[in-house]
Amino acid sequence: MSNPVELKNHQREIFNFRFRLAISIGFVLLLLVILLLRFIYLQALRHDYYQTLAESNRISIVPIVPNRGLILDRNGVVLAHNYSGYTLEITPSKLKNLEATINELSALVEIAPRDRKRFKKLLAESRNFETLMIRNRLSNEEVARFAAQQYRFPGVEIKARLFRDYPYSDKTSHLIGYIGRINQTDVEQLEENELAANYRGSDYIGKTGLEQSYESELHGATGVEQVEVDSAGRAVRILSRTPPVSGNTLVLSIDAKLQEIAEQSFGNYRGALVAIDPNNGEVLAFVSKPGYDPSLFVDGIDPESWDELNNSPDHPLNNRALRGQYPSGSTIKPFMALAGLYYNIRSPGRAISDPGYFTLPGSSHQYHDWKKGGHGSVDMFKSIVISCDTYYYGLATELGIDNIFSFLSRFGFGKKTGIDLEGETSGLLPSQEWKMKRYKEKWYAGDTVSVGIGQGYNLVTPMQLAYATTTLANNGVGYKPHLVKEVRSSRNNENRLIEAKPEFDMKLDPAHLDLVKRAMAAVTQPGGTAAQASVGASYHIAGKTGTAQVVAMKPGEKYDASKISERNRDHAWFIAFAPAEQPKIALVVLAENGGHGGSTAAPIARRVMDYYLLGKVPKPLPDLPEEEVDQHD
Numbered sequence: 001m002s003n004p005v006e007l008k009n010h011q012r013e014i015f016n017f018r019f020r021l022a023i024s025i026g027f028v029l030l031l032l033v034i035l036l037l038r039f040i041y042l043q044a045l046r047h048d049y050y051q052t053l054a055e056s057n058r059i060s061i062v063p064i065v066p067n068r069g070l071i072l073d074r075n076g077v078v079l080a081h082n083y084s085g086y087t088l089e090i091t092p093s094k095l096k097n098l099e100a101t102i103n104e105l106s107a108l109v110e111i112a113p114r115d116r117k118r119f120k121k122l123l124a125e126s127r128n129f130e131t132l133m134i135r136n137r138l139s140n141e142e143v144a145r146f147a148a149q150q151y152r153f154p155g156v157e158i159k160a161r162l163f164r165d166y167p168y169s170d171k172t173s174h175l176i177g178y179i180g181r182i183n184q185t186d187v188e189q190l191e192e193n194e195l196a197a198n199y200r201g202s203d204y205i206g207k208t209g210l211e212q213s214y215e216s217e218l219h220g221a222t223g224v225e226q227v228e229v230d231s232a233g234r235a236v237r238i239l240s241r242t243p244p245v246s247g248n249t250l251v252l253s254i255d256a257k258l259q260e261i262a263e264q265s266f267g268n269y270r271g272a273l274v275a276i277d278p279n280n281g282e283v284l285a286f287v288s289k290p291g292y293d294p295s296l297f298v299d300g301i302d303p304e305s306w307d308e309l310n311n312s313p314d315h316p317l318n319n320r321a322l323r324g325q326y327p328s329g330s331t332i333k334p335f336m337a338l339a340g341l342y343y344n345i346r347s348p349g350r351a352i353s354d355p356g357y358f359t360l361p362g363s364s365h366q367y368h369d370w371k372k373g374g375h376g377s378v379d380m381f382k383s384i385v386i387s388c389d390t391y392y393y394g395l396a397t398e399l400g401i402d403n404i405f406s407f408l409s410r411f412g413f414g415k416k417t418g419i420d421l422e423g424e425t426s427g428l429l430p431s432q433e434w435k436m437k438r439y440k441e442k443w444y445a446g447d448t449v450s451v452g453i454g455q456g457y458n459l460v461t462p463m464q465l466a467y468a469t470t471t472l473a474n475n476g477v478g479y480k481p482h483l484v485k486e487v488r489s490s491r492n493n494e495n496r497l498i499e500a501k502p503e504f505d506m507k508l509d510p511a512h513l514d515l516v517k518r519a520m521a522a523v524t525q526p527g528g529t530a531a532q533a534s535v536g537a538s539y540h541i542a543g544k545t546g547t548a549q550v551v552a553m554k555p556g557e558k559y560d561a562s563k564i565s566e567r568n569r570d571h572a573w574f575i576a577f578a579p580a581e582q583p584k585i586a587l588v589v590l591a592e593n594g595g596h597g598g599s600t601a602a603p604i605a606r607r608v609m610d611y612y613l614l615g616k617v618p619k620p621l622p623d624l625p626e627e628e629v630d631q632h633d
Helices: 008-043 047-058 098-105 113-125 140-152 184-192 210-213 213-218 256-265 304-308 329-342 380-385 389-410 432-439 445-451 462-473 510-523 596-614
Strands: 058-066 078-090 130-138 156-165 179-181 204-206 223-229 236-243 249-252 271-276 283-289 352-353 357-359 366-368 376-378 478-480 484-488 495-497 504-505 541-546 571-578 585-591
Touching: 008 047, 008 179, 008 366, 078 098, 078 140, 113 130, 113 596, 130 140, 140 156, 184 380, 204 210, 204 213, 249 585, 256 271, 271 462, 271 596, 283 376, 283 571, 329 380, 329 462, 329 510, 329 541, 329 571, 352 389, 357 389, 357 462, 366 389, 380 389, 380 510, 389 445, 462 478, 462 510, 462 571, 462 585, 510 541, 541 596, 585 596
Parallel strands: none
Antiparallel strands: 058 223, 078 130, 078 156, 179 204, 223 236, 249 484, 271 283, 271 585, 352 376, 357 366, 478 504, 484 495, 541 571, 571 585
């Protein structure tokens, strides 16, 4: 029996079809409504926003790096300037095989191993989308050779850049400093100070010296160009341009020729020299020897050069004038004499009997004078002229460390001078409080004895000692030392002079100052410890020699430089000002391991003073007969 035939339900099928059709149409209409709403949102409500985005795709904002300001000496001699040159630069993010590309480039342009090492160092310090230099100072022939083959090297280009040049190289390296590539630390510092916008497009920033201290003056203001670009990113036309403002020019108080003479006068000695005009605090010469070539750092120093500088036993990267800390030796004695007069501990006419040693009251320990057998009867004037240790052992003991600390700190000992260079150290002027904090020990009377002759815990920097000498030369009136004399604006050609204002006046007794100054003038005359310094001079020099021990002698052992290795010999000091009656220059010379101040440091100072006061390069100083050369300070 067959199944009954099922008839189709046409009504239901038509209903289902119409239902599905209605849903489809409704869905399509919904999509159209959404599309319309989105269109209205984009075209009406968000029109300005997307127009700005579209415009930004069409217009590229290109920063224009300003020219860095010049640095000149007081006579207009250029100490730092810019010059243009071509560089070969690579954008690592655009290369598939960096090493292979460099190898191919070396067939067109010479790329030395040093260039490769420097590039790798830059690569490690940078983000891979940055453009990094692999060769600088390309010749015109090298530029033309690469330009003909540039299509083979996407991500490699020739750029015209300004380079920083330091004509005096190592002679002013610790003074001028150098610029270097901006690193992440610099970026963070700029952002913290809200200066990052002004460094868009800039690769370099001041790292040390005046380049660092006066970065805000030297950098200038970055300009911008609005450039219309096509879909491929190629420039079509310049729409607007805000020119950059070049950095300001610094005019220093430094005399470049004086600086050169001072540096050369050291010969093979390491050391430092600071010369200052005592009437206004202007620094006339600032030497730390040896120096280094600052151009090595501009584009990133290669590892070999860095190792050579960093591991050199001469420490050329150490700014001895600003950061070197040494015992002051006998250069402290004029200041100790003034302290004795100030506190009425010693009168000018009071003499002591010097048997060649000092015995601390209540102790059997003897502190020996540099001259065996002593100097006999010694008053204050004579104590400075012959540099009698015994006199100052006793004076220090009578003064006490509290009075010594109080008085010497007024001359700036134990403090930073505030010179316009970064990184200055403060030396060390010891006190009871310092020793307890540092060593958890009380201060002993024997500690004070050594401070009296500039040994023991006492440490000074050449800059600090120069500042104190300048204050003494200027009768207790102190000017903050400064290197920049004038700032010349690049915007309006206006000059801004650095005003010299006294920081303090110690109000010292003129009679006390006269005694100490006369004694210092006698130091450079026959019988004084620096007689060699004034031979043939047409002006009077007031000075004081000093010797700073590097290695302590054993009790009873006599110092003999010939039996000591060169780097363990005593340091030689000389402080001076001239003319003694009306000082125009005050200076400090430190010759590391130079032995005695009178025979090593004083002649260096004489050459500097001869040029500054007489306007000529002095002839070599005549040698004194051996028996007339004092072998101590």
